[in-house]
Amino acid sequence: MQFSEMSLVPEILRAVEEIGYTEATDIQIGAIPVLLSGKDLIGRSNTGTGKTAAFGIPVVQMVAQSNQERGQVLILSPTRELAMQTGVEVRKFSKYLQNIRVAVVCGGESMQFQIRQLRTAQIIVGTPGRIMDHMRRRTLSLENLKTVILDEADEMLNMGFVEDIQTILRQAPENRQTVLFSATMPPAILKITKEFQTDPQMIAVDKGQKTVDNIAQYYCNVPNVDKTNALKLLLAYHRPKRALVFCNTKKTVDELCTQLKEGGFQAAGIHGDLKQNQRNQVMSDFKNGHVGILIATDVAARGIDVEDVDAVFNYDIPDEDEYYIHRIGRTGRAGKTGASYTLTASRTQLKRLHSLERFMDSHIAEAPVPKTEDIQEQHLKKFRGNLKQLLDESSGSEWISFIEELEQSGYDAKKVAAALCKTVYEKDRSLRTLKNVQVEKQNPVQPEVARVNIDIGTESKINADFIVGTIVEATGLAIGAIGKIAIYRDHTVVEMAPTDAELVLKKMNGYRIRQRTIHITELKGKKPASFTQNAGKAHPSYGSRRYTGGKSHSGPGAAHKYHNGRSK
Ligand code: ADP
Ligand code: MG
Numbered sequence: 001m002q003f004s005e006m007s008l009v010p011e012i013l014r015a016v017e018e019i020g021y022t023e024a025t026d027i028q029i030g031a032i033p034v035l036l037s038g039k040d041l042i043g044r045s046n047t048g049t050g051k052t053a054a055f056g057i058p059v060v061q062m063v064a065q066s067n068q069e070r071g072q073v074l075i076l077s078p079t080r081e082l083a084m085q086t087g088v089e090v091r092k093f094s095k096y097l098q099n100i101r102v103a104v105v106c107g108g109e110s111m112q113f114q115i116r117q118l119r120t121a122q123i124i125v126g127t128p129g130r131i132m133d134h135m136r137r138r139t140l141s142l143e144n145l146k147t148v149i150l151d152e153a154d155e156m157l158n159m160g161f162v163e164d165i166q167t168i169l170r171q172a173p174e175n176r177q178t179v180l181f182s183a184t185m186p187p188a189i190l191k192i193t194k195e196f197q198t199d200p201q202m203i204a205v206d207k208g209q210k211t212v213d214n215i216a217q218y219y220c221n222v223p224n225v226d227k228t229n230a231l232k233l234l235l236a237y238h239r240p241k242r243a244l245v246f247c248n249t250k251k252t253v254d255e256l257c258t259q260l261k262e263g264g265f266q267a268a269g270i271h272g273d274l275k276q277n278q279r280n281q282v283m284s285d286f287k288n289g290h291v292g293i294l295i296a297t298d299v300a301a302r303g304i305d306v307e308d309v310d311a312v313f314n315y316d317i318p319d320e321d322e323y324y325i326h327r328i329g330r331t332g333r334a335g336k337t338g339a340s341y342t343l344t345a346s347r348t349q350l351k352r353l354h355s356l357e358r359f360m361d362s363h364i365a366e367a368p369v370p371k372t373e374d375i376q377e378q379h380l381k382k383f384r385g386n387l388k389q390l391l392d393e394s395s396g397s398e399w400i401s402f403i404e405e406l407e408q409s410g411y412d413a414k415k416v417a418a419a420l421c422k423t424v425y426e427k428d429r430s431l432r433t434l435k436n437v438q439v440e441k442q443n444p445v446q447p448e449v450a451r452v453n454i455d456i457g458t459e460s461k462i463n464a465d466f467i468v469g470t471i472v473e474a475t476g477l478a479i480g481a482i483g484k485i486a487i488y489r490d491h492t493v494v495e496m497a498p499t500d501a502e503l504v505l506k507k508m509n510g511y512r513i514r515q516r517t518i519h520i521t522e523l524k525g526k527k528p529a530s531f532t533q534n535a536g537k538a539h540p541s542y543g544s545r546r547y548t549g550g551k552s553h554s555g556p557g558a559a560h561k562y563h564n565g566r567s568k
Contacts, residue, residue: 001023001024001029002022002023002024003016003017003021003022003023003024003057006024006032006033007036008057008061009061009064009065009097011064011094011095011096011097012057012060012061012064012093012094012096012097014096015092015093015094015095015096016053016057016093018095019092019093021053024050025045025049025050025053025054026045026049026205027043027045027049027050027051027054027203027205028050028053028054028057030043030054030203030205031043031051031054031055031058031179031181031203032054032057032058034201034203035054035055035058035059035062035147035177035179036058036061036062038177039177039199039200039201040177040178040179040197040198040199040200040201041179041180041200041201041202041203042180042182042185042193042197042200042201042202042203042204043055043179043180043181043182043203043204044181044182044183044184044185044202044203044204044205045183045203045204045205046183046205049205051151051181052085052086052089052090052151053089053093054181055075055149055151055179055181056086056089056090056093057093059073059075059090059123059147059149060090060093060094060097060100060123062146062147063094063100063122063123064094064097064100066122066146068099068100068122069122069144070101070118070119070120070121070122070144071118071121071122071124071140071141071142071143071144071145072122072123072144072145072146072147073122073123073124073145073146073147073148073149074124074126074131074142074145074147074148074149074168074172075090075123075124075125075126075148075149075151076126076127076128076131076148076149076150076151076156076161076165076168077106077125077126077127077151077152077156078127078151078152078155078156078158078159078161079127079155079159080106080107080108080127082151082152083104083105083106083125083126083127084104084106086104086125086151087102087103087104087125090102090123090125094123100122100123101117101120101121101122101123102121102122102123102124102125103117103118103121103123103124103125103126104117104124104125104126105117105118105124105125105126105127105130105131105134105140106126106127106130107127107129107130114130114134114139115134115139118134118139118140124140128156128161128164128165128168129161129164131164131168132164132167132168135168135171142168142171142172142173143173145172145173145176146173146176146177147176147177147178147179148168148169148172148176148177148178148179149179149180149181150165150178150179150180150181150182150192151181152181152182152183153180153181153182153189153192154182154183154184154185154186154189155182157186157188157189157192162188162192165192166192166195166196169195169196178196178197178198178200180192180193180197180200184469184470184473185469185472185473186465186466186468186469186470186472186473187465187468187469187472187479188465188469190479201214202214214332214337214338215328215329215331215332215337215338215339215340216337216338216339216340216365217328217339217340217342217360217362217363217364217365218339218340218341218342218364218365218366218367219341219342219343219344219353219364219365219366219367220234220341220342220343220344220366220367220368220369221344221345221350221366222343222344222345222369222437223345223437223438224345224346226437226438227315227343227345228256228259228260229434229435229437230343230369230437231245231256231260231313231315231343232260232263232265232430232433232434233369233370233371233372233375233434233436233437234313234341234369234370235260235265235293235313235430236370236375236379236430236431236434237370237374237375237378238310238311238339238370240292240293240309240310240311241289241292241308241310242286242289242292242294242306242308242309242310243292243293243294243309243310243311243312243313244294244295244296244301244309244311244312244313244327244330244331245267245293245294245295245296245312245313245314245315246295246296246297246298246301246312246313246314246315246316246318246323246327247295247296247297247315247316248297248298248316248318248319249297249316250271250272250273250297252315252316253269253270253271253295253296253297253300254269254271256269256295256315257269257295260293260295262433263430263433263434264428264430264431264432264433265292265293265430266290266291266292266293267291267292267293267294267295268282268285268286268291268293268294268295269282269294269295269296270282270283270294270295270296270297270300270301271296271297271299271300272297272299272300274300279300282294286306287306295315298318298320298323298326298327301326301327301330306330309330309331309338310331310338310339311331311338311339311340311341312327312328312330312331312338312339312340312341313340313341313342313343314327314328314340314341314342314343315343316343317342317343317344317349317352317353317356321355321356321359321360324342324356324359324360325360327340328340341367342364354499355499357499358499358502358503360476361475361476362476363476363477363478363481365478369437371436372434372435372436375431375434376431379425379428379431380425383421383424383425387421403416448498449483449495449496449497449498450495450496450497450498450500450501450522451493451494451495451501451522451523452493452494452495452496452501452504452505452520452521452522452523453491453492453493453520453521453522453523454467454491454492454493454494454508454518454519454520455490455491455518455519455520456490456491456492456513456514456516456518457487457488457489457490457491457492458487458488458489459489459490460513460514460516461514462487462492462513462514463487464485464487467485467487467492467494468482468485470511470513471494471504471508474504474507474508474511475500475503475504475507475508477496477500477503477504481496481497481500482494482495482496482500483495483496493523501522504520505520505521505522508520
């Protein structure tokens, strides 16, 4: 995409052209519109992919279109050099906008000069330490602050700026925009994100890989006979405005379509056996909202170009890995978030799902099938809300005389209202056919735990957070998938599920940590004593990490043990 297609003001376009950029990079294409819209953002892409312009260009535009009061944008950088370099770049973007001033505040420079700059600058770039200095001296005020950018957030955390960043963000106005850029996403960053961002958009750019980060992926494991029932429960609970349901065969599409329609759902099916005019009809019904649920085969879905799909349901788990991406990629388009639900109905299918996770390099979380009681409750709440709203609006006043007539002929107004509620509430036939799925407690597919040995340890100044962050970053595994960690002088042992261990071995052998190429092996055989002492369970537990002890005496064999367990 060209910068000229990005609704930028002519002054910025001219500057960008002069610098020599024509095509925007992927992270720029993703981030610039989100920043301009005022939303919070997490941007992840490798070094050298143009993150500076990804925030530099939109902040200049935002200031250009504002009242130009000072102190609107704060860009935090980990180092003095980077802050200065960012300052230079941002000034280039604002070259043709006379009134925009950029102040660079970092250590080792004249305080007086910085103070003078701060009196007028709308955009302030600096290191956290010096920014706090100015805040303390009251030479920098955050009262006009609209946007905070944390550039190279991972590096800032590595350098121990966490507390400074927290202090700064806590003093910033609540309704500001918070944007975070990083090349990696260690857990500590996700913590900052949770505390200081509101509903952030995630833009992650991996070389050549389609990003599905804005799609929440779930699966439900159900008995085979209950698949249709489970789908109905999911549909009734989530009530997507537009949903796509995928089946592997035309026959299943037809059967499922009949069953959903019988159950009161507005569904239609599409597959290769339909005539072109039938397909057109189905597609236009889906697009204009007459039909909210479209059931399709992979082949038929290829021609579907609908942007606003809230959720994708895989009634059948796809035969081909690539299909899974194509299917779920139908939702979460145009910067929106989406969700996908995949039904698995056997151990083989569950294994297949885990292999999809590996292929996708992302986590698919297990979700319970909603219960009829939850759905009833949810619908009732909504019904009550709608009714209250109608009453507040005095809607239906033209019916009062009719009710009075009924009262005069001896009917109680309360009873009349109750009868009407029943009629209206039960109009949604889909609620009547729902029945709960009986999920039999199966043994998990992988009860055993694998132990992965990494040849790096305390002598390389690493800790458990760092190990977890590195693994998550390199493999896309969820933080919770990583179990107990024992760090020794020159190696580290990490527990996880065997399929996850396979992934770590595949992805991380030859990976570089702390300027070293690391080697990873799987440890076979019995656990050493140091593990079993602290280990409560035989398999990793899931949840946030908890430090449960680490002996301070060092030397070979003294391990720092961490337990990645649920603390509740
Ligand atoms: P990052 O922050 O990801 O490390 P930078 O913002 O420092 O990346 O950009 C890396 C290099 O790419 C810089 O030399 C920058 O001038 C250049 N660059 C950035 N955006 C573009 C673009 N759209 N077209 C060409 N070069 C670009
Ligand atoms: Mg950068």
